[in-house]
Amino acid sequence: MSILVVGSVAFDTISTPFGRAEEVLGGSAIHFAAAASFFADVRLVAVVGEDFPQDLLAFLRDRSVDLCGLQRVSGKTFRWAGEYGHNLNEAHTLDTQLNVFADFVPTIPEEYRDSEVVFLANIDPDLQRDVLAQVRRPRFVAADTMNFWITGKPESLRQTLRLVDTLLINDAETRQLANEANLVQAARRILQWGPRALVIKRGEFGALLINDGGWFAAPALPLEVVRDPTGAGDSFAGGFVGYLARTMQFEDTSVRKAMIMGSVMASFNVEAFSLDRLRTLTYKEIETRYRMFKRLAHFEDL
Amino acid sequence: MSILVVGSVAFDTISTPFGRAEEVLGGSAIHFAAAASFFADVRLVAVVGEDFPQDLLAFLRDRSVDLCGLQRVSGKTFRWAGEYGHNLNEAHTLDTQLNVFADFVPTIPEEYRDSEVVFLANIDPDLQRDVLAQVRRPRFVAADTMNFWITGKPESLRQTLRLVDTLLINDAETRQLANEANLVQAARRILQWGPRALVIKRGEFGALLINDGGWFAAPALPLEVVRDPTGAGDSFAGGFVGYLARTMQFEDTSVRKAMIMGSVMASFNVEAFSLDRLRTLTYKEIETRYRMFKRLAHFEDL
Numbered sequence: 354m355s356i357l358v359v360g361s362v363a364f365d366t367i368s369t370p371f372g373r374a375e376e377v378l379g380g381s382a383i384h385f386a387a388a389a390s391f392f393a394d395v396r397l398v399a400v401v402g403e404d405f406p407q408d409l410l411a412f413l414r415d416r417s418v419d420l421c422g423l424q425r426v427s428g429k430t431f432r433w434a435g436e437y438g439h440n441l442n443e444a445h446t447l448d449t450q451l452n453v454f455a456d457f458v459p460t461i462p463e464e465y466r467d468s469e470v471v472f473l474a475n476i477d478p479d480l481q482r483d484v485l486a487q488v489r490r491p492r493f494v495a496a497d498t499m500n501f502w503i504t505g506k507p508e509s510l511r512q513t514l515r516l517v518d519t520l521l522i523n524d525a526e527t528r529q530l531a532n533e534a535n536l537v538q539a540a541r542r543i544l545q546w547g548p549r550a551l552v553i554k555r556g557e558f559g560a561l562l563i564n565d566g567g568w569f570a571a572p573a574l575p576l577e578v579v580r581d582p583t584g585a586g587d588s589f590a591g592g593f594v595g596y597l598a599r600t601m602q603f604e605d606t607s608v609r610k611a612m613i614m615g616s617v618m619a620s621f622n623v624e625a626f627s628l629d630r631l632r633t634l635t636y637k638e639i640e641t642r643y644r645m646f647k648r649l650a651h652f653e654d655l
Numbered sequence: 656m657s658i659l660v661v662g663s664v665a666f667d668t669i670s671t672p673f674g675r676a677e678e679v680l681g682g683s684a685i686h687f688a689a690a691a692s693f694f695a696d697v698r699l700v701a702v703v704g705e706d707f708p709q710d711l712l713a714f715l716r717d718r719s720v721d722l723c724g725l726q727r728v729s730g731k732t733f734r735w736a737g738e739y740g741h742n743l744n745e746a747h748t749l750d751t752q753l754n755v756f757a758d759f760v761p762t763i764p765e766e767y768r769d770s771e772v773v774f775l776a777n778i779d780p781d782l783q784r785d786v787l788a789q790v791r792r793p794r795f796v797a798a799d800t801m802n803f804w805i806t807g808k809p810e811s812l813r814q815t816l817r818l819v820d821t822l823l824i825n826d827a828e829t830r831q832l833a834n835e836a837n838l839v840q841a842a843r844r845i846l847q848w849g850p851r852a853l854v855i856k857r858g859e860f861g862a863l864l865i866n867d868g869g870w871f872a873a874p875a876l877p878l879e880v881v882r883d884p885t886g887a888g889d890s891f892a893g894g895f896v897g898y899l900a901r902t903m904q905f906e907d908t909s910v911r912k913a914m915i916m917g918s919v920m921a922s923f924n925v926e927a928f929s930l931d932r933l934r935t936l937t938y939k940e941i942e943t944r945y946r947m948f949k950r951l952a953h954f955e956d957l
Contacts, residue, residue, distance in 0.1 A: 370836065439836040534672065534741040536859075537879040557838075558860035561877060570951050572872030575863060577839040609954040643957050649872050650952050652911040655945050 354598045355394040355419075357491075358385050359459045359484045360474025360587070362399045362423070366434040366448075367626060369441065371580045377627035378409060380431065381474035381497065384584030387631045388591025388618040389472075390416040391639060393598035396465045398422035398484075402430040402453045412632055422462050428453040441582045441623075442556040461487040470598040472590060475499045478506055478513040485516050493603060495519040495594050497586070503530050515547040518603075521590050523554045524561075536561075550608065552593065552615075554586050562612050566605030571612040572650050574620045574642070581626040585619040588631070592618030617642045656900045657696040657721075659793075660687050661761045661786045662776025662889070664701045664725070668736040668750075669928060671743065673882045679929035680711060682733065683776035683799065686886030689933045690893025690920040691774075692718040693941060695900035698767045700724035700786070704732040704755045714934055724764050730755040743884045743925075744858040763789040772900040774892060777801050780808050780815040787818050795905060797821040797896050799888070805832050817849040820905075823892050825856045826863075838863075852910065854895065854917075856888050864914050868907030873914040874952050876922045876944070883928040887921045890933070894920030919944045 360382030367374045382399040389395050395418045403425065410420055431454035434447040459480055466488050473481040473496040481496060496517045502510050503526060510530075514520060520543065524536060531539035540551050540563045550564035555573075562569040593615035600607055617639055624630045662684030669676045684701040691697050698721045707727065716722055733756035736749040761782055768790050775783040775798040783798060798819045804812050805828060812832075816822060822845065826838060833841035842853050842865045852866035857875075864871040895917035902909055919941055926932045 535879065535881070537877045540877075555860065558857065559872070559874075563877075568877050568951055569954070570861070570874030570877075571954075572861075572874065572952075575839045575842075575865075575870050575872075577837065579837070606955055610957065613954055640957060647954070647956060649870055650874075650954070652871070652873075652915055652949070652952070653908055654949060655912065655942060 354469050354601055355396055356389055356470045356472060356594060356598045357396045357398065357461070357465050357468035357488065358382050358389070358472045358474060359398040359480075360385060360472075360476060361431055361454055362401050362405070363431040363433050363454075365583055365627065366432070367581055367583050368436040369581055370437070370439055371578075372626065374581065374626040376432070379433065379584060379627060381584075381587045383413070384587035384622065384628065385472055385474055385591040385594075386413055386418045387416070387628045388588040388622065389595035389598070390418050391618070391634070391636055392592070392595030392614070393470070394419065396422060396468060398459050398461060398465070400424040400426060400453050400457045402426065402428045405430045422460075422465055424460070426453050435583065437582060441579050444583070459484050469493070469601070470594060471495070472594045473497065473513075473517070474587060474590075475502075478502055478509040481513045482509075482516065492601070493518050493594075493597060495521060495590065497521050497590060498526070500526055500529055511546055514543070517548050519550040519552060520548045521552040521554060521586070521593070523556070523586065527551070527553050552612070554589060556582065556585065560589065560612060560616060562608060564605060564608060569609050569612060571616045572646065573616060574645060574649060576620060576624065579623045582623050584628070585623050588622035589615035589619040592616070613643060613646050614639075616646060656771050656903055657698055658691055658772045658774060658896055658900045659698045659700065659763070659767050659770035659790065660684050660691070660774045660776060661700040661782075662687060662778060663733055663756055664703050664707070665733040665735050665756075667885055667929065668734070669883055669885055670738040671883055672739070672741055673880075674928065676883065676928040678734070681735065681886060681929060683886075683889045685715075686889035686924065686930065687774055687776055687893040687896075688715055688720050689718075689930045690890040690924065691897035691900070692720050693920070693936070693938055694894070694897030694916070695772070696721065698724055698770060700761050700763060700767070702726045702728060702755050702759045704728065704730045707732045724762075724767055726762070728755050737885065739884060743881050746885070761786050771795065771903070772896060773797070774896045775799065775815075775819070776889065776892075777804075780804055780811040783815045784811075784818065794903070795820050795896075795899060797823060797892065799823050799892060800828070802828055802831055813848055816845070819850050821852040821854060822850045823854040823856060823888070823895070825858070825888065829853070829855050854914070856891060858884065858887065862891065862914060862918060864910060866907060866910060871911050871914060873918045874948065875918060876947060876951060878922060878926065881925045884925050886930070887925050890924035891917035891921040894918070915945060915948050916941075918948060
C-alpha cells in the first residue's frame with residue numbers, strides 16, 4: 354500500500370557534543386520517507402529551491418519513494434540550524450530560513466489522490482486540511498504538529514484533528530495542546546477532539562500510545578552512540594505509519610507492533626547525522642533490532 | 656526471608672500542585688519498609704527523636720516490620736520540607752533539619768545480623784559499610800545513594816559499591832557518578848566498580864535495569880492522579896528488594912519481575928501523600944496492577 358507524505362525538505366546544520374554537520378539533507382518529509390520506505394511505497398509532496406541538487410534524493414527513489422510530487426520552485430531550499438547539548442532530548446534552534454517553504458502550497462498529483470494512507474508532517478494545520486481535501490478516501494490518516502501551531506493556530510489545528518486517525522506529538526506538546534499538566538487527562542481530552550489514537554513521543558524515554566485498547570508503553574533502546582537526534586520523531590512516524598501501511602491492519606495488536614517499528618527506526622536514525630544510518634540499513638537489521646526491543650521489554654507473568 | 660533496611664525516618668512537609676501535607680511520616684527506611692512488607696518480613700534500623708509518637712509506626716508493626724532496631728534518642732526527629740511544581744519528577748528542597756539523623760550510627764541488633772537480604776537506603780557511604788560489617792553473610796545487598804554523596808564522598812562511595820550487588824539510583828546520578836553523559840557507557844563504567852546490576856530510576860518514565868542479561872526497560876504506569884512523588888524511589892526499592900527476598904531467586908527472569916514490582920509499588924505510593932495509599936493497599940490490588948503493567952508493556956513478535 355502506498356503512503357502519501359506531505360512535509361518539509363531541508364538543509365540542516367547541526368551541532369551535537371559528538372560532531373557537526375553542515376547543510377545536510379533533512380526535513381520532516383525526508384526523514385519520514387526514508388524510514389517508511391522500508392515498509393511500503395512512499396509518495397512525497399514537498400518543495401525545494403533551485404539550489405537543490407537533482408540527484409540528492411536518488412537513494413530515496415531507489416527505495417521506491419515516488420518524487421513526482423516534489424515541487425521545484427525559484428528561490429532557496431528551507432534551511433534549519435540547531436544545536437544539542439548533552440541533553441539530546443532538546444534542540445536549540447540557532448537559525449531558521451523558511452525560504453521556499455514559506456509559500457509552500459501542497460498540490461497533490463492526480464496519481465497520488467487514491468492514497469489509502471496519509472501522513473501529514475508538521476506543517477500549517479490549514480495546509481494539512483488542504484491536503485486531505487485533495488485525497489479521495491484514505492483509510493488511515495496520521496499527523497504531526499508542534500508548539501508553534503498549537504499556540505498560533507489552535508482553532509485550525511482542532512479542525513484538522515477532527516479528520517485525523519492518529520496524532521503523533523511529544524509529551525510537552527500533549528500537555529500544551531490540552532492545557533493540562535497530567536498526561537493521562539491531557540491525552541483523554543485530545544482524544545475527545547477527534548483522533549482515535551494518540552502517540553506521545555518522549556525521545557530517549559520511549560513513546561506512549563493511547564487508544565481504545567488503553568495505554569501501551571514502547572521503550573527506547575539504550576544506545577551507546579547517539580550522534581544526532583534530528584529527525585528522530587519523523588523516523589518514528591515513518592516506521593509507525595510504514596508498518597501499518599504494510600499490513601493495513603489497524604487494531605490494537607498491529608498498532609503496538611507499529612509503535613515498536615517506530616522506535617526501531619528512530620533508534621537507527623539517531624546513530625548517525627542526517628539520514629546516513631538509513632542509507633545503509635537493511636531489513637534484516639530492522640528485524641534484529643525489533644527482537645532486541647522484544648527482549649528489552651520482556652518480563653514474565655507473576 | 657527477612658530484609659534488613661537501614662535508612663531515615665522523617666517528618667515531611669510537602670507541597671505539590673495537588674495539595675499540602677504538614678509533618679507527615681516519611682523517610683527512606685519508612686517508604687522502603689512499607690512497600691517491602693507486602694512481600695517479606697522487614698527489620699528496620701533507623702533513628703527518631705523524643706518527639707516521635709510511640710504508636711506512629713503501629714501499622715508497620717502490624718505488617719511484620721520489626722522495629723527493635725529503631726533507636727530513640729534525645730533530640731528532634733529528622734525533618735524535610737519540599738515542593739514540587741507541575742514537573743513532578745523534581746523536588747525543590749525548602750528546608751532540611753537533620754536533627755538526630757545527623758549523628759546516626761546504625762547499630763544492628765544481634766538478632767538482625769543473620770539477615771540474608773540487606774537494603775542500604777541513602778545514607779553516608781561510610782555508614783553503609785559499617786552496616787555491612789555488622790551483618791554475617793547476606794546473600795543479596797542493594798543500595799541507594801544520592802548526588803550529595805557522589806560529590807562529597809566519592810572514594811567512600813566507590814568502596815561501598817564493591818560490596819553491593821545492585822545499586823539503585825536515578826538517571827542524573829548515574830551520569831554524575833560515572834562522569835559520563837551517555838547512559839549506556841555510564842552504566843557500564845559503574846558495573847566495573849562492583850555491582851552486578853544497576854537499576855536506573857526515571858520517575859514518570861519508568862526504570863532501566865542493566866545486568867549480565869543486558870538491558871530491561873520497565874515502564875511507568877500513566878497515572879491520572881499523582882499527588883505526591885515523595886518516596887517513590889524508596890517504594891520502588893521496597894517492591895524490588897521485597898519481591899527478590901520473597902523468592903530468593905536472583906537470575907534475570909526474577910530480577911525483571913522484581914523491577915515491575917518496584918514500579919507497581921511506586922505507582923501506588925505516588926497516588927496519595929506520605930504512605931497513605933499503602934496503608935489501605937491489599938496484595939490483590941498489587942497483583943491486579945502487576946497485570947496492568949504486563950498489558951501496558953505487551954507487544955507481539957513480528
